[in-house]
Amino acid sequence: AQSVTQPDIHITVSEGASLELRCNYSYGATPYLFWYVQSPGQGLQLLLKYFSGDTLVQGIKGFEAEFKRSQSSFNLRKPSVHWSDAAEYFCAVGVLGTASKLTFGTGTRLQVTL
Amino acid sequence: EAGVTQSPTHLIKTRGQQATLRCSPISGHTSVYWYQQALGLGLQFLLWYDEGEERNRGNFPPRFSGRQFPNYSSELNVNALELEDSALYLCASSPNRNGRNTEAFFGQGTRLTVV
Numbered sequence: 001a002q003s004v005t006q007p008d009i010h011i012t013v014s015e016g017a018s019l020e021l022r023c024n025y026s027y028g029a030t031p032y033l034f035w036y037v038q039s040p041g042q043g044l045q046l047l048l049k050y051f052s053g054d055t056l057v058q059g060i061k062g063f064e065a066e067f068k069r070s071q072s073s074f075n076l077r078k079p080s081v082h083w084s085d086a087a088e089y090f091c092a093v094g095v096l097g098t099a100s101k102l103t104f105g106t107g108t109r110l111q112v113t114l
Numbered sequence: 115e116a117g118v119t120q121s122p123t124h125l126i127k128t129r130g131q132q133a134t135l136r137c138s139p140i141s142g143h144t145s146v147y148w149y150q151q152a153l154g155l156g157l158q159f160l161l162w163y164d165e166g167e168e169r170n171r172g173n174f175p176p177r178f179s180g181r182q183f184p185n186y187s188s189e190l191n192v193n194a195l196e197l198e199d200s201a202l203y204l205c206a207s208s209p210n211r212n213g214r215n216t217e218a219f220f221g222q223g224t225r226l227t228v229v
Contacts, residue, residue, distance in 0.1 A: 034217065043118075043204055044220040051216075090157065100147055100208035100218035101170060104157040 006105035023091030118221035139207030
């Protein structure tokens with residue numbers, strides 16, 4: 001069975017600083033990988049996804065993520081964080097044929113200081 | 115284009131009662147997924163419906179059930195409510211392209227509180 005680990009429960013960054021949120025997955029084959037963002041009391045918004053091809057994927061709101069098979073990682077990055085980026089971020093994995101049946105990490109809560 | 119819509123937004127029930135949550139997928143999406151987001155437990159996969167059939171269910175007791183209608187909308191029913199069923203229930207939909215599902219789009223959720 002697949003699993004996802006987000007080792008950082010809570011991260012605080014200053015506005016304008018760069019951001020990297022870590023995600024490691026466990027799955028026997030190439031997974032489908034996703035990053036979602038959730039504002040308090042809201043649903044999940046898809047930031048970006050990796051299915052195949054270029055291992056550096058661009059998403060919305062200036063986010064990008066890089067798939068590294070050798071490290072089983074799919075870290076999320078943003079070069080300059082905005083105060084509105086404060087939210088909870090979830091990494092998720094789907095498998096072949098059922099890409100939308102997701103296994104989520106426990107999430108990383110991002111706080112942005114002004 | 116309308117996104118995934120869920121109703122009601124909030125629901126308060128008494129322990130032992132039944133709750134019914136509803137979800138309308140994005141137009142053209144045939145798959146509907148239900149997830150539970152309970153405090154301290156994270157996001158857990160509950161149920162997956164596609165083309166009216168239950169395709170898979172997560173590790174939840176049988177009192178969690180649902181169905182998908184011909185228009186692809188879905189209901190989640192929770193019987194014999196327990197206090198620990200209090201959670202945000204998220205519905206997601208995805209298209210089914212050549213037998214493969216793609217990314218899921220989530221609704222805003224239904225906040226179920228059991229008292």
